[in-house]
Amino acid sequence: MERLFAFEHSTSSRIVLGTDAASRLPELVRAHDPDGVVIVHDETLAELASALGAELSAAATLAVAGGEAAKRLETVGELAERLHANGATRATVMVAIGGGTITDLCGFVASIYLRGVPFIACPTTTLAMCDAALGGKNGVDHCGLKNRLGTIRQPDAIVMDPAWLTTLPDEMFREGLVEVVKKAAVLDRERFEELERLAPALRDRDAEATERAIAMSVDMKMTVVLADEREGDRRRALNAGHTIGHAIESFAGGALRHGTAVAMGLVAECRAAGVTDTITERVAALLRAIGVDPDTPAAYTARDRLWELARQDKKAMRGSVPMHVPHRIGEGHDIELTRAMLDRAFATGRSRD
Numbered sequence: 001m002e003r004l005f006a007f008e009h010s011t012s013s014r015i016v017l018g019t020d021a022a023s024r025l026p027e028l029v030r031a032h033d034p035d036g037v038v039i040v041h042d043e044t045l046a047e048l049a050s051a052l053g054a055e056l057s058a059a060a061t062l063a064v065a066g067g068e069a070a071k072r073l074e075t076v077g078e079l080a081e082r083l084h085a086n087g088a089t090r091a092t093v094m095v096a097i098g099g100g101t102i103t104d105l106c107g108f109v110a111s112i113y114l115r116g117v118p119f120i121a122c123p124t125t126t127l128a129m130c131d132a133a134l135g136g137k138n139g140v141d142h143c144g145l146k147n148r149l150g151t152i153r154q155p156d157a158i159v160m161d162p163a164w165l166t167t168l169p170d171e172m173f174r175e176g177l178v179e180v181v182k183k184a185a186v187l188d189r190e191r192f193e194e195l196e197r198l199a200p201a202l203r204d205r206d207a208e209a210t211e212r213a214i215a216m217s218v219d220m221k222m223t224v225v226l227a228d229e230r231e232g233d234r235r236r237a238l239n240a241g242h243t244i245g246h247a248i249e250s251f252a253g254g255a256l257r258h259g260t261a262v263a264m265g266l267v268a269e270c271r272a273a274g275v276t277d278t279i280t281e282r283v284a285a286l287l288r289a290i291g292v293d294p295d296t297p298a299a300y301t302a303r304d305r306l307w308e309l310a311r312q313d314k315k316a317m318r319g320s321v322p323m324h325v326p327h328r329i330g331e332g333h334d335i336e337l338t339r340a341m342l343d344r345a346f347a348t349g350r351s352r353d
């Protein structure tokens with residue numbers, strides 16, 4: 001798959017997905033008439049970085065420890081110093097290789113170093129391929145808050161080879177797919193049905209099914225982002241599952257992975273909004289079929305605490321807590337979460353021990 005997404009007020013983004021995607025990198029770099037290439041990679045991906053670095057005759061290959069701790073202002077400063085020490089100029093292309101933390105961090109640095117250098121993202125987790133690397137949101141955490149400092153700037157190119165995912169643990173692999181289910185549930189009935197057919201193959205990590213799911217995610221997310229780059233009404237669809245999901249994730253304090261919490265949030269939000277059991281169960285069944293349990297453990301269902309956390313979320317404003325919920329498969333709408341709705345989501349028998 002190859003697509004060019006042209007933005008009116010932003011860089012156009014070329015997205016290349018497939019087993020031979022990496023072979024397009026030299027040409028994508030040359031398009032910028034660069035005076036050099038610097039690779040920044042998750043330190044666990046040194047082998048891939050060195051292979052791509054050789055292909056691109058990179059002037060430097062810089063390792064960064066991946067994970068949420070990479071998204072700090074200190075790392076931004078360190079990376080800028082390393083770019084400077086390696087002679088990076090405004091015409092140096094930065095190529096980032098890693099999960100969402102590395103693409104968020106590097107996208108941010110690339111957007112501010114010398115007021116912006118060409119940037120190519122090579123995401124290596126399902127979450128980053130299906131979500132984080134797409135759509136131009138970059139940034140780091142600050143003051144203990146996620147993504148508090150950042151920019152919106154589309155990468156010049158996103159290059160993804162599903163073969164890079166083979167080293168991911170199962171749980172992490174599946175987590176990214178929750179983002180595809182989420183988007184299809186509120187945006188696209190046909191794709192939701194296709195995912196239902198693909199689910200057994202996705203659970204088995206079949207390469208063809210995985211590539212298809214990532215391609216769906218690219219199309220769904222980029223269609224929304226093209227219509228609404230800066231988080232107006234349309235982009236809210238991408239937050240489905242995240243209102244209660246974030247509250248559950250914070251409640252669990254690191255015991256649940258983000259994708260798992262979003263899966264739980266997606267189903268809890270359907271229940272909160274009074275979506276029919278048929279639709280709610282269909283969303284839950286698809287999540288289970290890809291290998292993610294969407295039932296919130298009883299330990300994280302104390303409603304007073306969840307309500308407090310939901311109201312602190314960055315999307316909550318002036319006392320209102322917005323959600324985006326599928327009222328039919330493939331059709332979402334905005335709705336405000338109330339305390340009574342939260343009670344309904346976690347009424348007796350709705351959680352697992």
Ligand SMILES: NC(=O)c1ccc[n+]([C@@H]2O[C@H](COP(=O)([O-])OP(=O)(O)OC[C@H]3O[C@@H](n4cnc5c(N)ncnc54)[C@H](O)[C@@H]3O)[C@@H](O)[C@H]2O)c1
Nearest residue numbers: 066067099100101102124125127128131132137164167168
């Ligand atoms: N910008 C956005 O629009 C957006 C959207 C969603 C999420 N995010 C951000 O994405 C981040 C989460 O992304 P993530 O889950 O990819 O996290 P991550 O970058 O921390 O990667 C997860 C772990 O997998 C390892 N890893 C990466 N690629 C691997 C591979 N191919 N094989 C084996 N291990 C590998 C990393 O070293 C890390 O330990 C969060 O910081 C979140 O805020 C951003």
